[in-house]
Amino acid sequence: MSAYEKFVTGFLDYQSKAAHADPELFARLAVGQTPKCMVIACCDSRVDPAILANAAPGELFILRNVANLVPPCEPDGLYHGTSAALEFAVNALRVEYIVVMGHASCGGVRALMTNDPDIAEVNPFINRWMRIAEPARLRTIEIAAEQSLEHQICICEREVIKVSLLNLLSFPCIAHGVKIGRLRLRGLYFDIASATLFQYQENTDRFEPLR
Numbered sequence: 001m002s003a004y005e006k007f008v009t010g011f012l013d014y015q016s017k018a019a020h021a022d023p024e025l026f027a028r029l030a031v032g033q034t035p036k037c038m039v040i041a042c043c044d045s046r047v048d049p050a051i052l053a054n055a056a057p058g059e060l061f062i063l064r065n066v067a068n069l070v071p072p073c074e075p076d077g078l079y080h081g082t083s084a085a086l087e088f089a090v091n092a093l094r095v096e097y098i099v100v101m102g103h104a105s106c107g108g109v110r111a112l113m114t115n116d117p118d119i120a121e122v123n124p125f126i127n128r129w130m131r132i133a134e135p136a137r138l139r140t141i142e143i144a145a146e147q148s149l150e151h152q153i154c155i156c157e158r159e160v161i162k163v164s165l166l167n168l169l170s171f172p173c174i175a176h177g178v179k180i181g182r183l184r185l186r187g188l189y190f191d192i193a194s195a196t197l198f199q200y201q202e203n204t205d206r207f208e209p210l211r
């Protein structure tokens with residue numbers, strides 16, 4: 001079975017199970033969506049927020065991009081897919097939470113930390129995109145200069161989440177929502193090997209495991 005055939009078979013299996021479990025589900029969903037939680041996660045195939053959170057269709061408004069990055073607010077008239085999704089989530093859906101979920105073994109963060117010019121040359125879009133996380137790279141080098149590259153990548157994966165959280169606040173609609181208590185921001189880090197989710201604690205500047 002090809003990868004595409006597996007996709008189709010998987011859908012048909014889901015379709016029959018969903019119809020059996022909740023015959024009205026898609027009729028309800030067709031009316032509209034009212035998710036209260038937005039999740040910004042990496043494209044990585046191992047970190048699907050809906051699967052990890054055991055969420056049903058309609059529950060999570062999910063944005064996935066390389067390395068779960070939020071760019072700073074740049075009203076420059078160019079194409080900003082991530083910013084457009086944020087705008088819709090906050091202004092139209094009026095979500096109550098925005099969760100940035102990073103993860104271990106992130107290829108985007110590895111590309112950023114290895115900074116290999118040959119890799120950058122054949123991946124100009126990734127190279128340019130990952131520059132959003134340059135403050136995370138600099139911070140990592142500052143606090144872990146003597147550590148191995150593998151250890152630095154682990155640290156940078158967490159620092160990237162903090163950069164995205166900070167950049168969220170550069171959007172006026174998000175900063176306002178947070179200020180008046182209508183919107184809450186959260187940072188999560190998924191360690192794949194141990195299947196553990198860590199939550200960022202702003203007061204201690206640490207990621208603590210969720211139990």
Ligand SMILES: [Zn+2]
Nearest residue numbers: 042044106107
């Ligand atoms: Zn990743």
